[in-house]
Structures are given as structure tokens and as C-alpha cells.
Amino acid sequence: EPEVTQTPSHQVTQMGQEVILRCVPISNHLYFYWYRQILGQKVEFLVSFYNNEISEKSEIFDDQFSVERPDGSNFTLKIRSTKLEDSAMYFCASRTSGSSYNEQFFGPGTRLTVL
Amino acid sequence: DQQVKQNSPSLSVQEGRISILNCDYTNSMFDYFLWYKKYPAEGPTFLISISSIKDKNEDGRFTVFLNKSAKHLSLHIVPSQPGDSAVYFCAASDTGANNLFFGTGTRLTVIP
Numbered sequence: 664e665p666e667v668t669q670t671p672s673h674q675v676t677q678m679g680q681e682v683i684l685r686c687v688p689i690s691n692h693l694y695f696y697w698y699r700q701i702l703g704q705k706v707e708f709l710v711s712f713y714n715n716e717i718s719e720k721s722e723i724f725d726d727q728f729s730v731e732r733p734d735g736s737n738f739t740l741k742i743r744s745t746k747l748e749d750s751a752m753y754f755c756a757s758r759t760s761g762s763s764y765n766e767q768f769f770g771p772g773t774r775l776t777v778l
Numbered sequence: 779d780q781q782v783k784q785n786s787p788s789l790s791v792q793e794g795r796i797s798i799l800n801c802d803y804t805n806s807m808f809d810y811f812l813w814y815k816k817y818p819a820e821g822p823t824f825l826i827s828i829s830s831i832k833d834k835n836e837d838g839r840f841t842v843f844l845n846k847s848a849k850h851l852s853l854h855i856v857p858s859q860p861g862d863s864a865v866y867f868c869a870a871s872d873t874g875a876n877n878l879f880f881g882t883g884t885r886l887t888v889i890p
Binding site: 667669694696698704705706707708711713718719721754756766767768769770771772 | 812814819820821822823824827867869876877878879880881882883
């Protein structure tokens with residue numbers, strides 16, 4: 664069964680450093696998402712991406728964040744200068760097109776720890 | 779921003795009995811609702827969904843009920859199995875938006 668994959672599973676970084684989180688969505692999916700979950704809190708939407716551009720973003724997704732689809736398979740989330748409060752689980756999700764329904768399929772997540 | 783609420787952080791049920799997980803929402807624009815199941819160190823796994831044009835959707839042991847007037851939905855698991863032990867998230871969206879709004883989750887423990 665096709666699945667969303669994410670690398671790395673755990674990323675430790677120093678405050679102020681740049682990190683890139685990688686995702687490989689399901690191959691025939693065209694909508695891509697990043698969510699995050701701070702420990703003990705709910706899963707929060709960050710950004711959605713379709714047709715090589717951001718379609719929606721939340722207030723969390725400020726200028727420190729960017730997304731890219733550098734090739735036909737990868738979808739990345741970059742945090743330019745990490746802060747302590749960026750420590751969270753980051754989930755990538757994807758869904759197929761052509762449906763008015765929003766069943767998104769999630770990857771296993773990357774745990775980001777900012778020291 | 780508490781558009782989707784799960785007021786019970788945890789629930790314990792005996793194996794074989796029914797598990798009922800509840801979810802409330804405030805945004806009347808939501809028209810599609812989903813339940814996800816999450817194990818530790820894994821991403822949310824899609825379980826079942828329901829459109830606002832329906833009031834019930836069933837898939838095997840899982841049934842989701844939607845009460846639009848009360849802005850309430852519930853997930854019923856019958857019979858509950860130990861493997862169902864996980865955190866269950868309710869999520870909602872409207873067809874005009876891309877993103878899902880999640881509740882805070884309910885940790886279900888099914889006792890053998």
C-alpha cells in the first residue's frame with residue numbers, strides 16, 4: 664500500500680540553525696501539506712501546496728518557513744533560523760486530486776528538537 | 779482557536795464492549811469530518827469520514843454519527859479490541875479550504 668514517507672525521523676539542531684525536513688508524498692497525489700504537533704497539543708496546520716505554489720498557510724507559517732517541491736517526488740519544509748518553540752513533530756500529508764473530500768494521508772513524522 | 783473540541787482526554791473500555799468517542803465543533807462552515815487514529819511515534823492514520831449530507835457512515839467495526847444541529851459527531855467502535863488502543867483525533871474541514879482542523883485527541887485504552 665502506498666504511503667507517505669518522511670526523513671529524518673528525528674532531527675536535533677541548535678537554535679538559529681537552518682533545518683530541512685523531507686517528505687515523499689504518495690506518487691499520484693497532487694495536494695501536499697505540512698502540519699506540526701507540539702508535545703501535548705493538537706495537530707496544527709502549517710501550509711498546503713498545489714501546482715507548485717502555496718495554496719494556504721496558517722499564522723504559524725511565517726517568513727522563517729518555506730516549502731519547496733524540488734523534483735517530482737520530494738516535498739520539503741525549511742525553517743531558516745530555528746527557535747526553541749519550533750520543537751515539535753512535523754507531519755507531511757498528501758491527498759489525491761479530483762475529490763471534493765479531504766482525506767489526507769499522513770507520514771510518520773519528523774521529531775524536531777531545537778536546543 | 780478551538781474550532782474542534784474533544785473534551786475527553788482519555789477513555790478506558792473493556793475488550794468486546796463499545797467505545798464511544800465524542801467531538802464537537804463550532805464552525806458551521808465545516809462540511810466534512812474525519813477520524814484519525816494515532817499510535818506513538820507514527821503519523822495519524824485515516825480511519826473513517828463523513829460528509830455533512832449524511833448522518834451516519836459505517837465501515838466494519840467503526841461507525842461515525844453526525845448531528846449537525848448540535849455540531850457534534852461521535853465515533854463508535856464495536857466490538858472494541860486491544861489493538862484499538864491509540865489516540866483518536868477528530869478533524870474537520872470545509873470544501874472551500876484545504877486544511878484540516880484537529881481536535882486535541884482522546885486516548886483510548888481497551889482493556890483485555
